[in-house]
Amino acid sequence: MAKPPRTEEGWYALHDFRTVDWDAWRAAPEREREAAVEEGVAYLEEHERVVDAEEGASAVFSVLGHKADLMIVHFRPTLDALSAAERRFESTALAEFTDQPTSYVSVTEVSDYVSDSYFDSEVSETPREGGEAADDGEEETDEGIRRYIEGKLKPDIPDTEYVSFYPMSRKREAEQNWYTLEYEERSDLLSAHGEIGREYAGKIKQVIASSVGLDDYEWGVTLFGGDPADIKDIVYEMRFDEASAEYGEFGPFYVGRRFPPTDLGAYLDG
Amino acid sequence: MAKPPRTEEGWYALHDFRTVDWDAWRAAPEREREAAVEEGVAYLEEHERVVDAEEGASAVFSVLGHKADLMIVHFRPTLDALSAAERRFESTALAEFTDQPTSYVSVTEVSDYVSDSYFDSEVSETPREGGEAADDGEEETDEGIRRYIEGKLKPDIPDTEYVSFYPMSRKREAEQNWYTLEYEERSDLLSAHGEIGREYAGKIKQVIASSVGLDDYEWGVTLFGGDPADIKDIVYEMRFDEASAEYGEFGPFYVGRRFPPTDLGAYLDG
Amino acid sequence: MAKPPRTEEGWYALHDFRTVDWDAWRAAPEREREAAVEEGVAYLEEHERVVDAEEGASAVFSVLGHKADLMIVHFRPTLDALSAAERRFESTALAEFTDQPTSYVSVTEVSDYVSDSYFDSEVSETPREGGEAADDGEEETDEGIRRYIEGKLKPDIPDTEYVSFYPMSRKREAEQNWYTLEYEERSDLLSAHGEIGREYAGKIKQVIASSVGLDDYEWGVTLFGGDPADIKDIVYEMRFDEASAEYGEFGPFYVGRRFPPTDLGAYLDG
Amino acid sequence: MAKPPRTEEGWYALHDFRTVDWDAWRAAPEREREAAVEEGVAYLEEHERVVDAEEGASAVFSVLGHKADLMIVHFRPTLDALSAAERRFESTALAEFTDQPTSYVSVTEVSDYVSDSYFDSEVSETPREGGEAADDGEEETDEGIRRYIEGKLKPDIPDTEYVSFYPMSRKREAEQNWYTLEYEERSDLLSAHGEIGREYAGKIKQVIASSVGLDDYEWGVTLFGGDPADIKDIVYEMRFDEASAEYGEFGPFYVGRRFPPTDLGAYLDG
Amino acid sequence: MAKPPRTEEGWYALHDFRTVDWDAWRAAPEREREAAVEEGVAYLEEHERVVDAEEGASAVFSVLGHKADLMIVHFRPTLDALSAAERRFESTALAEFTDQPTSYVSVTEVSDYVSDSYFDSEVSETPREGGEAADDGEEETDEGIRRYIEGKLKPDIPDTEYVSFYPMSRKREAEQNWYTLEYEERSDLLSAHGEIGREYAGKIKQVIASSVGLDDYEWGVTLFGGDPADIKDIVYEMRFDEASAEYGEFGPFYVGRRFPPTDLGAYLDG
The missing domain is CATH 3.30.70.1030 (Apc35880; domain 1)
Incomplete structure (x- = not known):
């Protein structure tokens, strides 16, 4: 396994x-x-x-x-x-x-593909509970990662921006089986995948949430961006990435735009 | 065959x-x-x-x-x-x-993958019907298994806990065919699968029921747990297990929470 | 071909x-x-x-x-x-x-996989129409088969028993193609399949009807039995049989129980 | 290509x-x-x-x-x-x-798989328009084919007969790809397929119409016959033919019977 | 990647x-x-x-x-x-x-498969912004391409013609995976595909729009033509082209005809 x-x-x-x-x-x-x-x-x-x-x-x-x-x-x-x-x-x-x-x-989720060290410290934290903070350089790094991960787990929703939502799974076919890949291979593939995401930093914000055991696909992806063409571009570019090209299985896509609650009446009246 | x-x-x-x-x-x-x-x-x-x-x-x-x-x-x-x-x-x-x-x-079901000895004694029971109880150590073991299996066949429903229900089948594709595997291989795969279940003992209770000939998938799985993240975790972890990674086919997932009948009015009134 | x-x-x-x-x-x-x-x-x-x-x-x-x-x-x-x-x-x-x-x-159907000799005599019957009965031992055998086949083509519906209905087809995938198998191979596979059916004689009655050209799958299968667990068992056991394991494609399953018309009112009143 | x-x-x-x-x-x-x-x-x-x-x-x-x-x-x-x-x-x-x-x-369609010569003369006809009829034996052959094709393109609908309608496509899977076969191979396969059709001459009339670009499958097939068992038989027999066994993809089947408009009231009143 | x-x-x-x-x-x-x-x-x-x-x-x-x-x-x-x-x-x-x-x-889209030079000049344009026009022959070529691409991005809708709309994706199967092909191979395949389109110049107008991240398939294709048989023909011919034969995945097809708004009443009254 x-x-x-x-x-x-x-x-x-x-x-x-x-x-x-x-x-x-x-x-x-x-x-x-x-x-x-x-x-x-x-x-x-x-x-x-x-x-x-x-x-x-x-x-x-x-x-x-x-x-x-x-x-x-x-x-x-x-x-x-x-x-x-x-x-x-x-x-x-x-x-x-x-x-x-x-x-x-x-449910929003981060996995140790993203940051092994974060998870190692998480695990090692329990015995250190109540203990003093370590005073070496690693702590700052940890703090950066911790804030990054906090942002993933408790996401802000950007104002007045376009949104694309879609559920997705990883394939389990005979020759395209994500779940039989070694951990390291999955980690490498997701790291390359993440590179594309970083190219769109400042343009596209992603919220990734697991729905394994909760809903019909394995993840729900919500993308926010000021320009819907950027949403199209990032999804298209990622499709060439091996993690998606070989292993991605996509559900329906929904596209829309955030509006402030006070605009509800105007929206309904067309 | x-x-x-x-x-x-x-x-x-x-x-x-x-x-x-x-x-x-x-x-x-x-x-x-x-x-x-x-x-x-x-x-x-x-x-x-x-x-x-x-x-x-x-x-x-x-x-x-x-x-x-x-x-x-x-x-x-x-x-x-x-x-x-x-x-x-x-x-x-x-x-x-x-x-x-x-x-x-x-219909709730146990199979001899779980306990060969239980089924062997079941089979041998008929001629022994009305006979005296054997007085050796094996009996206690049998009794433990018998209680375990009884719990599987006549399950309690835990109070006020989260639930996930999903139907599933085993694949019969050319290169991923559960039904052409040898009995021993299936037994080994399910034994490894069961290991994961045991890691969640006390956190997740599973009810497995066969729907072969009765409904559209081959099994209905009902998971109960005090924390929905545990439900997500066990299903996710099992997905990497060969029995699921190669042979599992999953239907829709439903997630919810048990409530006492007397809370029905409060639930309906939002 | x-x-x-x-x-x-x-x-x-x-x-x-x-x-x-x-x-x-x-x-x-x-x-x-x-x-x-x-x-x-x-x-x-x-x-x-x-x-x-x-x-x-x-x-x-x-x-x-x-x-x-x-x-x-x-x-x-x-x-x-x-x-x-x-x-x-x-x-x-x-x-x-x-x-x-x-x-x-x-439409109920028997094929010559079941009895080559029956079909051979069928074919040879036309010229013999009105002719005298052959007086050798083969006739009796023919009569047994004829009654058996008559029961398949003009089935009785058993009283007050459980029923399972499902439509099914045979696969035509690259590596699992029923329709490119040689006649003899199909005949052998169905003969083994029939063995399982015979194990359930007296417990499960099957009605097989072709829907090729008539409805969306290739056959409709109706199983009758006094115990729904037998229905589950026969379908499960057959699933390991090569004819089903490699070539079966199953539609939705419906399960229920026969009742006499006079019980309609009681049924509707719950 | x-x-x-x-x-x-x-x-x-x-x-x-x-x-x-x-x-x-x-x-x-x-x-x-x-x-x-x-x-x-x-x-x-x-x-x-x-x-x-x-x-x-x-x-x-x-x-x-x-x-x-x-x-x-x-x-x-x-x-x-x-x-x-x-x-x-x-x-x-x-x-x-x-x-x-x-x-x-x-839209009803014939293709040059059926008659190369017809299409060749079609193409060569334009320059010959208004010219004199050729006086050799080929003309009669052409006339027979022309009437045959006219019957395919402008079909009569037989009276009071049973009908089966279904849409179908040709597969484009990795190992079962109709559209990458050479023209000659497709032509041979359809010729063998046509043989089966000819066995049912007088019993089954087929109308083949292309729906490429017009509807969800690639063809709509309408079969007419005086005995619905013949409809079942021809579709079943063809399923063993390589063109269907390897490359056919079938949609839903609809079965019914023609009635004269004046019987509408009787039909609606059951 | x-x-x-x-x-x-x-x-x-x-x-x-x-x-x-x-x-x-x-x-x-x-x-x-x-x-x-x-x-x-x-x-x-x-x-x-x-x-x-x-x-x-x-x-x-x-x-x-x-x-x-x-x-x-x-x-x-x-x-x-x-x-x-x-x-x-x-x-x-x-x-x-x-x-x-x-x-x-x-969203209407052109990609550099179509014209590498256009995209290269696009990219190089930014530094040249406000600069003088180049006075060599390349400019005219660019102008032709630019107008061609403008026509793709801001399409006219032809009057009173037939239309076929369908969504489509490119396959990502183990042996038919568009997204793992090298750029040059995809470019060659689409170039051959484009040849077919050019044969229908004057008969069929195509509007290609990307729906990656926006809707359930990857593109929406709208074909316009004065004769619906041309629509059938171009889609059928393209299906034999490797880009479609191996990699095309087609959704539902809708066929109809444009009418002037003033004909709405007549249309609704049948």
Whole structure:
């Protein structure tokens, strides 16, 4: 058996997709539409302020095409908080005008492919608990990595930017089997993969969350960028990278743009 | 032809998934909602107490995402009892607010990969029926295995824990064909697979049920755990194990949490 | 081109699946429900008595899970009689409470893999028509086979037993191609496959019907048995057999139990 | 690049499938049902008489099972005429009781695999246009082929016979790739395939229409026959032929029977 | 890792498919139908005049078969303009009679497979910005290519012609993996592919748009032609070309015909 990576988990994620029943929306009296917008904005603002948990992040996005009209993304420390956020939406007057055609459940994750040393110190931390800080140069390095990883596990959601969400898995075919590769080979492939990501630093922000055991694919990927052409470019460039070219299996793609909750009414009125 | 394992069956299982029609729920008069909750709680309590059969177990879970809102799991000694439980639900006032988007039928099963000696004694038991108990040390071992297997065939459902359910099959591709492997090879692979399960003892409880001839995949797997990250971890770790890496074929995953029937009203009210 | 088998066809089969609209059922006035049950029972009894054709067989089964609630199976000498039975159901008051989520069309078939001699005599029969019976020992053998094949082509439906229905095809992949195997190899494989069937004689009755050119898979298989664990066992054991392990492609599985038409009301009332 | 065949196109084809809303049909006042039948019969008779185009053919078929209740087939010289026929149906009172669950768009096609000489003369015809007829024996041969091909491109629809429709493609897998075979190999394979068709002359009539660029598979195949067992037999026999065994990819199958428009009312009343 | 091509993007594209609810259309009072046509025509005319953006193009097409009745295609410089166009449609009275069964999001793209020199000059342009024009012969060539590429990135939509739209990807199978081919091999394959396109110059116009990261396949292809048989022919011929034969993966195909907005009423009235 090939050695699995060590992983650390951060926030749980719910990508909650909603279609709007435009016929019902057009037919509704203005008073009802106003109430729906009001309750919808209140819901979104509360959840963006994360009033339902100690920490986390939420955002709403418009989505292009028939697959959905809205994507509400929640990051929370527990699955229970996600469940509460999903159900709370159903109690708003806005929910009456929406259906939930799809959704995705995952948990942000970093693995030791990224930083062996981080995980080694994690492991070695337990005996050092309460002990003094080491005073050598390694600590600074650790601190940088720790902040980097913290950003992966507890991601910010960038303002007013374009988004692409897609689930993906790694292949387990006879001649393209990620899960029978040696740890070192997987690590090298992901390191090369990461290089491409770094080329897009400042242009594309990635949130990677594992959905193994939680949803139908193995990961959910959320990309944020100021220019949708950059989203196209990074996904296309990565497709030539061996990790994707040989082992990637991609689900549906959803593309949209974040908007502030107060723009909900304008969005719904077209 | 490769030798099939000997198997023993226990309780039949129905995983009954339900979506809630939230629009109808919001629109219903309080009196109707109260009646629905009352009848729903009564149904769930009766079935958790297994008043419809001599033995068995039932539980209700909230489910995250669009695939379902509730999962009701019934274990019963007969398919008939499952059918009765399914139909009985439809006669409650709660059913009016739900649809059944999916379901899964299976029967708990142990195979002689797990314990050759158990099956050998099973087979040899028939002639010994009514005979005296053997008085050597082997008996204690047998008793331990017998209790272990009994737990597999007639599983308890843990309280207030997270759950992951998924159906799965073994591949029959040209170069990844579980069903043409020799019995010994399958046995070794499953033994290694079981090792991982044992690492999670106390954290993850697994219920494995065969659905060969009963439903679309070959097994239904139900995992219970106090921390959903453990569920993610065990499924991820197992994926690197040859039995899964080369031969596993996985269906949709459903994740949720058990709640006591009396919390149904609170759940529905968000 | 590999030599195709010679085949003989018997009755055409329609597996007509129905879901019950339980919301409408609960909401209907008792008078309407009574009329629906009455017309439903009358339809089922008439068709079980085969009043619409010179010969054939029909039966109704409850089905577990979300895929269907009822399966009505009709065997008739012509496709026209199946079409009439399907449309006749739609004119009953019961139909108002049902939808037809799926169905399967096929025709019972035996092929000369089973009995070369039967097919040889079939072919040689035409010139002998009206001629005298041969008086040697071969005739008796022929008579046994003839009765066996008649039972395959014009099957009885066992009373009050469990049923499993599934459609299946044979693979045509590069390295797993049933249709490029030599006739003798296919014949040997099916002979071994048949051995397993014979082990379950008295426990499992199989009806095999071809759907090549008629429906989406190549065969429809209906298994009847007094114990659903036997159904699971035979399908599982056969899966290790080369004919299935290498060449079988299986569709969805439906499991249920036959009931007498007069129990329809009790079934619908849960 | 392997040499593509030369092709000639004839009539465009629309296979328009309709399900009947039996609940609405039962519930409708007799006057409405009569109007629906009257307009339905008028629509079908007009289209069978091809009053909407200079040439073509139309027919209506009952379909078994849940996939459809009616299949209306239109052959017309232009896509526009098909579009008009499809939309005209929607303006009948019958349409109110039907949905269109599926459909298929294609164009009848012959390719030079069938007759190299026909295509060679086609190509050489342009310079000879208006010229005198050649007076050698080749002409008669050409005339026979020309009539044969005309029958393929502008097909008659046989009366009151059974029909099987299915879409299909040719595989493009690594080891089963029709499109990288040499022209001669494809031609030989199709010639052998055609042999089987000729064995069924007088029993089965085939209409082959290309849907490359027009619909989801590459061809639509419509088989007509007086005995549905012949339909089963020809498709089964062909499946062993290398062209199908190695390269065929089949979509859903629909089976039914032609009826005269005046029988519509009887069909709908079950 | 194989070298990815350099790409340049032009307009974003939304293929917005709509089915008409013919039952509602027939049932609507004439006044409502007139208002729907009026608002529909106004919407289509405004968008064809591109009043919502500085540049772009829009057109409406009738679509054959069950997959859709209308396809509205929008090309715009931004995703936001597409989103606005999609939502604006929902505010028309026409939208009330339509559903959106599917859609496709992409962005027109040329890659340096097509013209290395164009991309080289693009790259070298930045330092030359504001500099004088070179006065050698290369400039004219560049100008021709530049106009050609401009036509690809900002496509005109031909009048009153037939259209075929389909999404496609390149395979990443073990033995058919586009993304592990060397750049030069891909370039050669696409050059041969382009040859076929050039044979159809004047008959078929192609618009290629990338949907990597934006929608479920990797490209959306829109073909326009005066004769639908040419559409069939070019797609069929290309299928024998190695780029398609070995590496093409095709989604659903939609076929239809452009009509001027003022014909909307006539189209809807059948």
